[in-house]
Amino acid sequence: WLKRLRAGLGATSDKLSGNLAMIERRPLDDDMLEEIEDALIASDLGPAVAGRITAKLAADRFGDRVSEGELRELVAAEVERVLMRAEEPLEVTAFPRPHTILVVGVNGSGKTTTIAKLAHLFQEQDYNVMLAAGDTFRAAAVEQLQVWGDRLNVPVISTNVGGDAASLAFDALTKAWELGTDVLIIDTAGRLQNKQGLMDELAKIKRVLKRRMEAAPHDTVLVLDATTGQNALSQIDTFKEVAGVTGLVMTKLDGTARGGVLVAASDRSGLKLHAIGVGEKLGDLRPFDPRSFARALAG
Ligand code: GDP
Numbered sequence: 594w595l596k597r598l599r600a601g602l603g604a605t606s607d608k609l610s611g612n613l614a615m616i617e618r619r620p621l622d623d624d625m626l627e628e629i630e631d632a633l634i635a636s637d638l639g640p641a642v643a644g645r646i647t648a649k650l651a652a653d654r655f656g657d658r659v660s661e662g663e664l665r666e667l668v669a670a671e672v673e674r675v676l677m678r679a680e681e682p683l684e685v686t687a688f689p690r691p692h693t694i695l696v697v698g699v700n701g702s703g704k705t706t707t708i709a710k711l712a713h714l715f716q717e718q719d720y721n722v723m724l725a726a727g728d729t730f731r732a733a734a735v736e737q738l739q740v741w742g743d744r745l746n747v748p749v750i751s752t753n754v755g756g757d758a759a760s761l762a763f764d765a766l767t768k769a770w771e772l773g774t775d776v777l778i779i780d781t782a783g784r785l786q787n788k789q790g791l792m793d794e795l796a797k798i799k800r801v802l803k804r805r806m807e808a809a810p811h812d813t814v815l816v817l818d819a820t821t822g823q824n825a826l827s828q829i830d831t832f833k834e835v836a837g838v839t840g841l842v843m844t845k846l847d848g849t850a851r852g853g854v855l856v857a858a859s860d861r862s863g864l865k866l867h868a869i870g871v872g873e874k875l876g877d878l879r880p881f882d883p884r885s886f887a888r889a890l891a892g
Contacts, residue, residue, distance in 0.1 A: 605852035639857025676883035698816035703844035710878035844870030
């Protein structure tokens with residue numbers, strides 16, 4: 594997985610390098626600062642991060658000749674700072690059990706796969722896990738979760754297609770509670786086309802969970818697909834609004850030159866960054882080290 598992550602970050606790094614190399618070398622003036630800022634934004638780091646890096650350059654180095662290497666150093670330092678603040682693996686802290694995690698995100702983001710990977714991660718830590726197939730609209734989503742559940746030997750609570758997701762979530766929490774399950778992970782629908790409908794549904798799920806267990810859900814995790822670039826950022830705003838997201842998982846960092854979006858996403862949202870997806874297999878969800886990530890990204 595490290596190799597695949599490096600490949601993804603290598604592509605991101607090449608893109609950053611290409612964007613910075615476009616800039617004509619001359620003593621740092623306002624025009625050049627603007628070009629650098631644009632290059633950083635084009636590398637998906639986001640306007641806020643790009644702005645801070647160029648502000649620092651303007652304050653410290655105005656009128657100097659600055660090499661690409663020095664620029665990359667600055668980028669690496671800023672990226673590391675942002676990720677250090679955000680990085681926080683998911684932990685099973687709830688007492689009494691179950692620690693309840695609601696997983697949200699648009700269809701195709703890697704939500705189902707991430708749920709299976711999380712279940713695997715918790716199993717490795719000797720916790721027992723239960724899954725709830727709360728995306729009751731898509732028969733395929735329920736089936737896919739069931740397949741993962743069978744592979745992991747984990748119970749999957751489901752209902753008929755079109756069934757009420759909130760009562761399913763309530764039933765699952767009740768079962769997990771009775772069985773003394775450590776972690777309950779609840780899948781949800783990802784139909785952003787009907788924002789109001791989705792918002793109502795997620796709000797209702799949260800309401801009924803709280804009826805059973807005041808602190809549930811303990812985490813509301815948004816799954817984002819790095820390859821969608823700027824779309825991932827607008828999804829954060831939407832899901833913060835519709836679901837009260839508490840943390841992020843970013844998937845598909847293995848196959849994209851858009852790794853910079855991880856930095857923009859954590860910086861802009863202020864949310865915890867729990868893990869990254871670096872492949873399609875169970876072991877491919879990883880906590881990450883901000884320093885080596887920053888180094889790999891800035892090259
Ligand atoms: P959902 O519709 O959000 O539930 O998405 P799925 O979990 O079905 O994932 C959609 C596709 O993305 C599947 O083919 C997954 O195998 C793939 N996928 C998920 N996470 C990753 C990842 O981190 N890296 C790669 N390369 N593929 C991923």
